[in-house]
Amino acid sequence: MAKHKTPRVRQLEALMAVINNGSVTAAAADLGISQPAASRLLADLGKEFGFQLFNKREGQMVPSQEVRLLQPDIQRVLELMRQISEVSRDITNRKAGHIRIACLPGFATSHLPDIVADFLQDRPGVSMTIEPDRPERILEWMIGEQFDFGITDGFVGHPAVDRQDVQVRSVCVFPDGNELAEKSVISPADLAGRSIIHTRKESDFYLQLSRIFQDAHVALNSRIEVRQFTAACELVCNGVGVSVVSELDAVKYAGRGLSFRPFAPSLPHAISLVRPTLKKPSLVTLEFIEYFTKSLQPYLIAP
Amino acid sequence: MAKHKTPRVRQLEALMAVINNGSVTAAAADLGISQPAASRLLADLGKEFGFQLFNKREGQMVPSQEVRLLQPDIQRVLELMRQISEVSRDITNRKAGHIRIACLPGFATSHLPDIVADFLQDRPGVSMTIEPDRPERILEWMIGEQFDFGITDGFVGHPAVDRQDVQVRSVCVFPDGNELAEKSVISPADLAGRSIIHTRKESDFYLQLSRIFQDAHVALNSRIEVRQFTAACELVCNGVGVSVVSELDAVKYAGRGLSFRPFAPSLPHAISLVRPTLKKPSLVTLEFIEYFTKSLQPYLIAP
DNA sequence: TAAATCGCATAATACAATGTTATAAATTTG
DNA sequence: CAAATTTATAACATTGTATTATGCGATTTA
Incomplete structure (x- = not known):
């Protein structure tokens, strides 16, 4: 069997740069590298592909028919790579992610929506699931790790669930x-x-x-x-x-x-903020829990 | 502006391998590299991404929520990369490409379809455009390089068009x-x-x-x-x-x-097989022209 | 036509990425 | 708790990706 040596992204970037700029020199400038560097990326890629990448015509580098056939796929790969790094950056900035919240029905319609709205305001990449249900069900969900955060009351405690109790006036x-x-x-x-x-x-x-x-x-x-x-x-x-x-x-x-x-x-109206103990929370989740806890401060009975 | 440092495919491959295999050791074996190599790819990627990639749980490497968010994109990138190298291989094996053929209306319905069908039989990646029209139009198309190959008659010659005449009985x-x-x-x-x-x-x-x-x-x-x-x-x-x-x-x-x-x-029924002179033909095109020419042999007047 | 210019390719080389083996540290299992 | 397994780290070899210097060929210019 032949080796499945996939081309390197850098080579594909160089290829697209030449297609878009019409010359190796311009492509190199576009990529922010020297012309010989680009030249070699292309030479290597051509050798690995096994066919001519470009035809010189009146000073222009015209992509060969073979390249044109691959072009759409290549473009998509580069776009996806860009997107991946972008999303990853958003994640570290706590700007992307998904948080699953289980709460009592009362919360789903009163305090929580306001806080969620505020939180999502400048985090366009973040999405949420809010599931209101009875306390027993919330407990189950926490144990089953189907949710990241729960707001409940009358909570009796469970080894797989982290709790933090607050007392609202x-x-x-x-x-x-x-x-x-x-x-x-x-x-x-x-x-x-x-x-x-x-x-x-x-x-x-x-x-x-x-x-x-x-x-x-x-x-x-x-x-x-x-x-x-x-x-x-x-x-x-x-x-x-x-x-x-x-x-x-x-x-x-x-x-x-x-x-x-x-x-x-x-x-006191006793509320328990709960989390699955074993499941490591994502950064956004932690941030949201902190955000939510802070939002309760004005209503708490001083300890 | 932040640096747009995209992750490397190798790192993404390692990431997916761990997700699919549940452990770094198994992933390394899957990738055909040593365990420390895989370990480092992951460590590097985690550092570049800026968040935890996995949570260890009872010996299993469970992907973090952040990773799960990126997973679909990563998967698509890897699939596309595989596809690109596959198609490129098909191209060099003359198993992929697109051929645009212009021909006289008579050919479009008699000899050509049989040959095309044979040719495409074991070349699943190859597609074709067959456009029948008058000889003058075919000439134009050749000059304009809108087609790769033409079958015409009564051809008078043109500097931008390569011709090869055959005489059918x-x-x-x-x-x-x-x-x-x-x-x-x-x-x-x-x-x-x-x-x-x-x-x-x-x-x-x-x-x-x-x-x-x-x-x-x-x-x-x-x-x-x-x-x-x-x-x-x-x-x-x-x-x-x-x-x-x-x-x-x-x-x-x-x-x-x-x-x-x-x-x-x-x-003699004089037919001209024509090609744009300047346009470099793709490998499949050359192969098809040869294939087609050969198919005419039994019908030619011996020279 | 000779010379100049432009664009690409090649050579020599530096440094980062990616692999190796050896080994320590941590975790799971018996 | 000890043995076994798994992951992380260290030291080092190889390969990929960049650099600068330079040569070669085609078009432009004198």
């Missing part, structure tokens, strides 16, 4: 114009008798909330049970009642028919 | 079963009184034919005037008359309702 939300706006801080007593919209009774957040009301000897007037803070906010906007939600969601609705005030005693 | 064609079949050679006298189908009265071939009849003191009973020998043959098949045509065309119709016998005195 909770606030009391009420319709614009409600007399609660006169208070600077809202306590359970202030909500006595009011219709309260809250998360699922099994949720950790609701358990904490009801305990606080219990400790304050105030009856929790449960009106509507929702799955997400955003749904609660929507309902509050519609005047159905008041609620205690994560400040992250509250700020999104402020100015859209809803006001909020701090809620005391402190009721 | 002419034969008398008549319908199967005609009593002319009893003769082994046909002369003008045998055709006295018969309807004769012939080419245009201005054509060189007709002029020769009528001169022969004149010299033999036989009246040429002109019945139908056609432009091509093939048309004459068709008419003969239909019993409209007899004709004197190039043997090339006669053999195509033999067994399709028509027989033929040599015609005497000798009436």
Whole structure:
């Protein structure tokens, strides 16, 4: 069997340069090398190919028919090579890559989109997958390494998953114009008798909330049970009642028919930021996680 | 501006080899080089790219997300490089290329297609353009170097066109079963009184034919005037008359309702095989011309 | 036509890329 | 933990890619 010696890219570059410039001298200048260097690249390539590359005609180097046959392929190779180095450069500049994020449905519609939009602003090469689902599913995905980053809550821990917990402040939300706006801080007593919209009774957040009301000897007037803070906010906007939600969601609705005030005693909304332990994260992923964590800072309960 | 240092193909080959084989050692074996050599190619590439290429995991080299992003492009580059060297090899083996042929309409439908089919049989990489037209147009095309090879007649010569003239035997064609079949050679006298189908009265071939009849003191009973020998043959098949045509065309119709016998005195059908003088022909073109010329041998008047 | 000019090819040579073997370091496996 | 396997590093040979100097052939110019 004959040796499959592929030509070198440099030779192909020289070839295309001559085709485009019409002379070896001009091609050499174009490539930024000396004329003999180009001359030799061509001589070598011609020898390896086994046929004439150019026909001299009235001072012009005219590509032979054989070369013309190969020209499209050669052009594509050079383009691809250029693209590869370009993309690799973008990657190191954290400007390209793909990040797969799994999150709770609430996040997919409130805080996360804003942050993602900001992040992608000056990273045109970066793409993302955002997949909202239940916490158990998110855990599975992390273990299976199908996602790079997860935002969940009520997380119990797993050896294959790195976690970082943050505690977001909770606030009391009420319709614009409600007399609660006169208070600077809202306590359970202030909500006595009011219709309260809250998360699922099994949720950790609701358990904490009801305990606080219990400790304050105030009856929790449960009106509507929702799955997400955003749904609660929507309902509050519609005047159905008041609620205690994560400040992250509250700020999104402020100015859209809803006001909020701090809620005391402190009721932390615990979020876990998770990552597959074994999977080495890409540079963009790390950068995004850092970016996202920073975006949460203003809403965190000081440790 | 940053340096546009494209990676080297060898590095990309090593990268793909590791991806495909799961280990550097196996990749090195695959590439037919030592393990340290492969190791270094990867180290260099990683340094040039500026990011981790692989993550070790339970003995397996798992490509990083960044690499996966580049992988399709890299694969295409390597495929194209392989293809380029393959095609170049085919070219030197005269197994690839493109040939543009201009010919008289008669040739496009009779002798040429058979030869072309044979020629292309074991040259899958070769493609052809066959353009039939009038002799003047063929001359133009040769001068303009828009075609590689031409088959024409009544050619007057031109400095920019190489010619090679051949003289094909002419034969008398008549319908199967005609009593002319009893003769082994046909002369003008045998055709006295018969309807004769012939080419245009201005054509060189007709002029020769009528001169022969004149010299033999036989009246040429002109019945139908056609432009091509093939048309004459068709008419003969239909019993409209007899004709004197190039043997090339006669053999195509033999067994399709028509027989033929040599015609005497000798009436050469002069064909010119032409080529642009200045244009350097490709290797396949030269080979085809030789192939075609050889195919005419059995029909030529011995010189 | 001789000389000058232009463009390409070749020669001698420097340095970087790419391969080799030998060997150390790290990791997986029994 | 030791043995085996795999990867990384070091020292060095070979080849590829550039350099400058120079020769050769074709077209231009005097």
